[in-house]
Amino acid sequence: xxxxxxxxxxxxxxxxxxxxxxxxxxxxxxxxxxxxxxxxxxxxxxxxxxxxxxxxxxxxxxxxxxxxxxxxxxxxxxxxxxxxxxxxxxxxxxxxxxxxxxxxxxxxxxxxxxxxxxxxxxxxxxxxxxxxxxxxxxxxxxxxxxxxxxxxxxxxxxxxxxxxxxxxxxxxxxxxxxxxxxxxxxxxxxxxxxxxxxxxxxxxxxxxxxxxxxxxxxxxxxxxxxxxxxxxxxxxxxxxxxxxxxxxxxxxxxxxxxxxxxxxxxxxxxxxxxxxxxxxxxxxxxxxxxxxxxxxxxxxxxxxxxxxxxxxxxxxxxxxxxxxxxxxxxxxxxxxxxxxxxxxxxxxxxxxxxxxxxxxxxxxxxxxxxxxxxxxxxxxxxxxxxxxxxxxxxxxxxx
Amino acid sequence: xxxxxxxxxxxxxxxxxxxxxxxxxxxxxxxxxxxxxxxxxxxxxxxxxxxxxxxxxxxxxxxxxxxxxxxxxxxxxxxxxxxxxxxxxxxxxxxxxxxxxxxxxxxxxxxxxxxxxxxxxxxxxxxxxxxxxxxxxxxxxxxxxxxxxxxxxxxxxxxxxxxxxxxxxxxxxxxxxxxxxxxxxxxxxxxxxxxxxxxxxxxxxxxxxxxxxxxxxxxxxxxxxxxxxxxxxxxxxxxxxxxxxxx
Ligand SMILES: Nc1ncnc2c1ncn2[C@@H]1O[C@H](COP(=O)(O)OP(=O)(O)O)[C@@H](O)[C@H]1O
Ligand SMILES: [Mg+2]
Numbered sequence: 278x279x280x281x282x283x284x285x286x287x288x289x290x291x292x293x294x295x296x297x298x299x300x301x302x303x304x305x306x307x308x309x310x311x312x313x314x315x316x317x318x319x320x321x322x323x324x325x326x327x328x329x330x331x332x333x334x335x336x337x338x339x340x341x342x343x344x345x346x347x348x349x350x351x352x353x354x355x356x357x358x359x360x361x362x363x364x365x366x367x368x369x370x371x372x373x374x375x376x377x378x379x380x381x382x383x384x385x386x387x388x389x390x391x392x393x394x395x396x397x398x399x400x401x402x403x404x405x406x407x408x409x410x411x412x413x414x415x416x417x418x419x420x421x422x423x424x425x426x427x428x429x430x431x432x433x434x435x436x437x438x439x440x441x442x443x444x445x446x447x448x449x450x451x452x453x454x455x456x457x458x459x460x461x462x463x464x465x466x467x468x469x470x471x472x473x474x475x476x477x478x479x480x481x482x483x484x485x486x487x488x489x490x491x492x493x494x495x496x497x498x499x500x501x502x503x504x505x506x507x508x509x510x511x512x513x514x515x516x517x518x519x520x521x522x523x524x525x526x527x528x529x530x531x532x533x534x535x536x537x538x539x540x541x542x543x544x545x546x547x548x549x550x551x552x553x554x555x556x557x558x559x560x561x562x563x564x565x566x567x568x569x570x571x572x573x574x575x576x577x578x579x580x581x582x583x584x585x586x587x588x589x590x591x592x593x594x595x596x597x598x599x600x601x602x603x604x605x606x607x608x609x610x611x612x613x614x615x616x617x618x619x620x621x622x623x624x625x626x627x628x629x630x631x632x633x634x635x636x637x638x639x640x641x642x643x644x645x646x647x648x649x650x651x652x653x654x655x656x657x658x659x660x661x662x663x664x665x666x667x668x669x670x671x672x673x674x675x676x
Numbered sequence: 677x678x679x680x681x682x683x684x685x686x687x688x689x690x691x692x693x694x695x696x697x698x699x700x701x702x703x704x705x706x707x708x709x710x711x712x713x714x715x716x717x718x719x720x721x722x723x724x725x726x727x728x729x730x731x732x733x734x735x736x737x738x739x740x741x742x743x744x745x746x747x748x749x750x751x752x753x754x755x756x757x758x759x760x761x762x763x764x765x766x767x768x769x770x771x772x773x774x775x776x777x778x779x780x781x782x783x784x785x786x787x788x789x790x791x792x793x794x795x796x797x798x799x800x801x802x803x804x805x806x807x808x809x810x811x812x813x814x815x816x817x818x819x820x821x822x823x824x825x826x827x828x829x830x831x832x833x834x835x836x837x838x839x840x841x842x843x844x845x846x847x848x849x850x851x852x853x854x855x856x857x858x859x860x861x862x863x864x865x866x867x868x869x870x871x872x873x874x875x876x877x878x879x880x881x882x883x884x885x886x887x888x889x890x891x892x893x894x895x896x897x898x899x900x901x902x903x904x905x906x907x908x909x910x911x912x913x914x915x916x917x918x919x920x921x922x923x
Contacts, residue, residue, distance in 0.1 A: 612727070617764035620724045621774070621834060622752035622782035631777070635768030635817075 305378035321555040322526040346648045354405040357413025367418035380443040387416040392425040400428035412441040421454040428457040435464040448476040464493040480506035488515035492523035504538035513542045519552035526555035533566035546577030548584040559591040573603040684733035692718045694898035703870040710895035724758035753785035755841030763827040766818035803836040832863040844875045849883040861886030
């Protein structure tokens with residue numbers, strides 16, 4: 278198939294040398310295009326509109342940069358280019374489907390974080406802002422050498438415009454190293470964001486991921502964690518809380534490839550308005566991965582009659598000596614709990630928000646850094662109905 | 677304080693209360709007994725304002741105002757407290773936060789200032805001693821994983837903190853052992869005053885030994901079918917409710 282004009286134009290504007298270098302990935306995108314709903318992993322998320330989409334080369338940016346988080350370093354990208362902070366862009370390597378190939382062909386910037394052996398890097402807030410009828414493609418690479426430690430918050434925001442953003446984050450966590458990875462996905466109601474996070478965890482190393490996905494017209498996140506060596510651990514927790522007409526699709530894949538690997542996955546969904554949430558949590562335990570210890574727990578609340586969710590846990594176990602527990606539930610807010618709170622004097626909105634917040638906090642409580650957790654709490658609370666009641670809502674709330 | 681006149685109420689399509697009348701004056705303690713399914717809990721929920729519980733006829737006046745017109749939370753702020761027969765678990769919301777949020781919400785609605793955090797902590801620490809609740813339980817989710825008895829004591833704790841005018845306690849004594857019953861009774865007695873009233877829904881004389889009622893009523897088939905003084909409860913416990921059908 279031929280790529281739509283919009284992508285071709287951006288491609289042709291790239292320097293010749295770069296195009297020569299990226300020829301293979303561009304051709305991959307040209308051949309495959311975006312994934313189609315006929316593919317099992319994409320059955321609920323239709324990207325076909327992107328084929329005819331039209332984007333301006335440049336757009337003036339209408340969003341202002343928010344205040345920095347206390348104690349965090351910051352890197353800000355605006356419409357795909359850096360406006361704050363200094364690091365080198367990485368080489369794009371991963372390109373295994375239409376989206377990652379497009380990203381590899383068109384990306385202009387990104388984070389290239391390398392933490393040396395035994396080093397501890399300052400927490401880094403990677404903020405991307407997008408505005409106007411533009412597209413942007415960012416490629417990030419994070420390498421933690423043995424015994425090192427890093428904290429990274431990937432924070433994507435936008436305004437009301439119909440932007441397209443893609444981002445690919447490749448992570449390698451060396452032996453006994455430790456990455457805390459946070460994500461806030463908070464783009465505008467007309468925007469599309471397609472992202473891939475690919476993490477390889479080495480011996481005795483661990484990743485602790487907590488994500489918060491709040492919306493956008495179309496959001497898809499593929500989060501793949503490879504527990505490649507013995508003793509590797511992953512915590513993969515997230516909240517998705519789309520409202521309005523948002524479509525938020527999260528696919529996580531945790532691959533146990535070596536013995537004595539551990540994964541913990543907790544997801545909480547709050548789906549309101551006429552939003553559509555998709556969650557697919559696949560856990561694969563390969564034959565070699567004896568003594569795997571894996572737990573997955575997914576619970577969602579549908580907050581309005583028009584809200585929809587397709588949630589599917591998938592377990593594939595090929596080893597015989599493993600401990601795998603999983604559960605998935607979907608329900609509504611407990612009317613009896615709302616009544617109970619109201620009977621003690623809380624108004625209906627506050628009662629509802631309290632319950633929603635407590636529900637999601639099962640996940641957010643795992644964010645160790647206070648500034649980051651409070652930021653995530655604030656951003657979640659701002660999306661809850663009747664959020665005016667938010668001030669002071671959370672202090673001391675959580676049991 | 678509370679005047680219920682010819683109250684008819686339905687839950688869903690089912691008529692449960694069928695012409696119930698009851699007057700509770702300030703300072704009085706009323707006990708309501710009666711067979712299972714008679715409508716005792718329904719009465720409590722009608723007073724507290726549970727959704728889906730609908731008054732079809734009659735009236736309820738509380739402190740001179742039409743109680744049934746008020747929102748659930750407004751009734752709480754006006755001083756109505758229902759001790760639930762089955763207290764609800766609220767996972768993730770800490771007990772302490774809940775108490776404070778509830779009290780401040782009520783105070784705000786009444787036009788009073790919010791209570792200061794340190795004063796409140798000291799106040800709550802006093803109250804928990806009365807009902808035998810461990811301080812650690814304040815940090816746990818509301819009723820989350822509490823035993824039956826702990827839940828009932830937690831209801832009394834909320835009552836002590838919120839200081840309501842009218843306390844409707846729905847089988848708060850059921851399933852308690854003697855020590856817990858004493859604490860619950862002490863809690864209720866601590867709240868008694870010439871300005872406050874208590875409605876005790878119970879099956880057991882035991883509670884009434886500790887909290888002496890002024891009146892004892894039998895609620896059956898959606899109405900108060902017979903009323904008496906404190907000794908009437910003894911007779912009911914002995915004879916059951918069957919003989920009242922004939923009356
Ligand atoms: N939510 C409800 N929906 C329908 N019927 C109910 C509901 N709650 C109670 N009832 C019915 O109402 C009647 C009275 O119940 P209840 O007030 O709980 O009685 P009591 O507390 O005296 O045992 C019973 O027949 C019960 O089955
Ligand atoms: Mg009952």
